[in-house]
Amino acid sequence: MRENKTDRRIQRTRRLLGDALLALIEEKGYAAITVQDILDRANLGRSTFYMHYRDKDDLLVSEFDHFKELFEHFESQPSAKGRHLQSSEYSPSLAFFRHAGGQHRLYKALMGKRGGETVHKLLYPYISDLMKTHLEKFIPDSKNSAVPREVAIHFFISSFLTLLTWWLDHDMPYTAERMDQIFQTLTLSGFNSALGIRLTHR
Amino acid sequence: MRENKTDRRIQRTRRLLGDALLALIEEKGYAAITVQDILDRANLGRSTFYMHYRDKDDLLVSEFDHFKELFEHFESQPSAKGRHLQSSEYSPSLAFFRHAGGQHRLYKALMGKRGGETVHKLLYPYISDLMKTHLEKFIPDSKNSAVPREVAIHFFISSFLTLLTWWLDHDMPYTAERMDQIFQTLTLSGFNSALGIRLTHR
DNA sequence: TAGATAATGAACATCATGTTCATTTTCAAT
DNA sequence: ATTGAAAATGAACATGATGTTCATTATCTA
16 A cells, blocks of 8 residues: 555654754754755755645644643553542642653643743643632532632642753653642642642542 | 934934833744844844944843832832832832833833843842842741741742743733732742741731 | 024835745655 | 657856945035
């Protein structure tokens, strides 16, 4: 079958472009990268790029999609490395920290400082959805909490992203487990007193 | 004296450019703005812009400097509106929330989502310095805290910026005092258990 | 009124973007 | 091995933003 081979050829080109992008993000930051930089790095012709992607952002988005696939695959391993998926104790934050530990390069390029705004605009809603689903279980409907529910959730998600980014930008000086524990220590009691609930703090 | 008049003329031009920039940031976000946009909005000639600023970023930085001047002036009013400067209870976060309330436009353009990365790179160190000075007083040297001091401080400052940004982007649905209280509720207990100290929570 | 300084806008060189197209490479099918 | 379809190529091009230059005009002080 031709299709398989052709696909492989296309995938190879795309991977070259994606790898070049990731490497360049680490070197000079996303904003400073030009399409020509990517082409030079990947040793590909100009029109090749536009054959696969609309523009620089489109390539970045496809790298982000790649990250999502990897993460979701990682998550779907029932208990591969992770005894972290036992229903009641499942914590999306720990899953992210763990996965990031194994996918240093991709995570650092996308979520580190040098990744830039575009990624953040994709990342926030993605993590937000995951966390919200998780949090919904714990948050009561109480109207008279000390802090508006919306603000507390935003705080919680932003704190996680802040710490993940910090960790990656500092070359992961602590284990994923320690980072998650730090995250929980910093946010959980505030989150609890804000909403008048108690999340289990492992 | 000639200087006064000339200065006034220059200042007028600069203000036109700055105002145009701020308005455009609110409309389309900093990244999407072109120098020509600013010129059209301000009704000025192309070369006039480059007579005053090196590039778009230079103009933005000067707006940021303007913000700092305003804030420092606001802070130096011994007790203008604020009984918020009584030494022991002084809180930089409340000062910011209050000042932002009175300078909605400038703050929203600079610190809101649409302000972009450049401002954040200026803003973080600025707020960081202010807060650190404030925090130093409370943080002991203890080496065996639950969370590395560096991480806790980063968390604290980032949380503040996150909430300030959220507040501005949502058109300040709460008073400055309420926002500061929210900020303290969300962060202080975590910060305390992280470092094993107790900040006074007004 | 004269002299100095600021503002102007047209023209220009440079650079990145995204498109087009004729040509070449690659590979599966025969 | 040959062929034909899909993919890769790179030169050429149009467009639009950037930042500079300069001769001219406007503005204000002395």
